[in-house]
Amino acid sequence: MIGIDIGGTSIKGLAVDENGVILGQSRTATDASQGKDHIVEKVRETIRVLLDQHPDAEAIGIGTAGRVNTITGQVVYATANLPGWQGFNIKDWVESEFRLPTAVDNDANTALLGEQWQGAGKDLSDIVMLTLGTGVGGANMIGGELVRGADWNGGEWGHVVLIPGGHPCNCGRQGCIEQYLSGTALVRLASEAAEHAYSSGQEVLAEFQRGNLRIVEVMERYVFHLALVLHNLHIGINPQSIVLGGGLIHAKELWWDSLMEQFKDMRAPEVDVRPALLGNQAGAIGAAKLAFSMMRV
Numbered sequence: 001m002i003g004i005d006i007g008g009t010s011i012k013g014l015a016v017d018e019n020g021v022i023l024g025q026s027r028t029a030t031d032a033s034q035g036k037d038h039i040v041e042k043v044r045e046t047i048r049v050l051l052d053q054h055p056d057a058e059a060i061g062i063g064t065a066g067r068v069n070t071i072t073g074q075v076v077y078a079t080a081n082l083p084g085w086q087g088f089n090i091k092d093w094v095e096s097e098f099r100l101p102t103a104v105d106n107d108a109n110t111a112l113l114g115e116q117w118q119g120a121g122k123d124l125s126d127i128v129m130l131t132l133g134t135g136v137g138g139a140n141m142i143g144g145e146l147v148r149g150a151d152w153n154g155g156e157w158g159h160v161v162l163i164p165g166g167h168p169c170n171c172g173r174q175g176c177i178e179q180y181l182s183g184t185a186l187v188r189l190a191s192e193a194a195e196h197a198y199s200s201g202q203e204v205l206a207e208f209q210r211g212n213l214r215i216v217e218v219m220e221r222y223v224f225h226l227a228l229v230l231h232n233l234h235i236g237i238n239p240q241s242i243v244l245g246g247g248l249i250h251a252k253e254l255w256w257d258s259l260m261e262q263f264k265d266m267r268a269p270e271v272d273v274r275p276a277l278l279g280n281q282a283g284a285i286g287a288a289k290l291a292f293s294m295m296r297v
């Protein structure tokens with residue numbers, strides 16, 4: 001199977017066998033601001049490279065940013081980060097272009113599928129996943145099935161309000177989780193607190209390690225908010241595990257212990273939270289799994 005993960009800055013493609021073994025890969029940098037035709041061309045190149053290497057592939061799975069109607073394969077909502085993407089029927093286009101059955105889903109959903117198949121959620125059927133990256137992605141799985149919701153935005157935990165009247169969000173509301181728990185938010189909060197313009201999450205975390213007291217305070221609040229969100233997810237969904245992915249997980253040794261301390265303070269030590277294991281390949285691996293599931297039906 002071919003699994004493709006379409007993001008704002010790159011397109012990742014994998015050829016994956018039925019046991020989850022990666023047989024080949026292709027990655028293309030993209031500039032989403034150039035619009036739909038540019039992204040489509042890069043997706044075409046990525047799939048073509050993989051199909052040339054693996055002409056026996058039976059189907060294609062695709063994970064993409066935006067909300068996806070998984071029945072029709074159409075992107076029903078996408079932010080301005082992917083101009084022209086909203087309304088585009090990816091399934092129709094890929095099927096007519098490559099003559100292979102194609103399944104499409106939201107990228108957070110495919111990342112969760114990947115982690116459940118080959119990563120941190122192996123053998124579990126009830127999982128919530130959060131990715132702490134440029135934004136905050138989320139997905140829910142109950143009884144082994146993704147819960148996509150009536151309007152295809154189930155699992156959009158990033159836009160649940162955490163701080164009423166808080167920082168404005170690109171969704172039009174204020175105080176969303178994404179504005180406090182994404183890597184982008186961490187850089188903003190640290191820059192405000194230290195009155196210094198940090199350029200990346202790594203830079204903020206390096207300053208945290210050096211013991212900069214203002215940044216220590218920012219990280220304490222960050223971890224408190226994260227613990228609160230995870231506790232609420234645990235109470236509301238009661239998954240077997242919450243899997244955390246995204247860039248901030250690479251430096252988890254700096255803050256994981258204090259997250260566990262927060263759970264104790266909240267009298268919520270039973271929250272099972274695990275780091276994701278597949279890194280930035282989760283989405284493409286899960287997209288391949290999506291294709292396998294489609295072919296089995």
Ligand SMILES: [Zn+2]
Nearest residue numbers: 159169171176
């Ligand atoms: Zn929002």
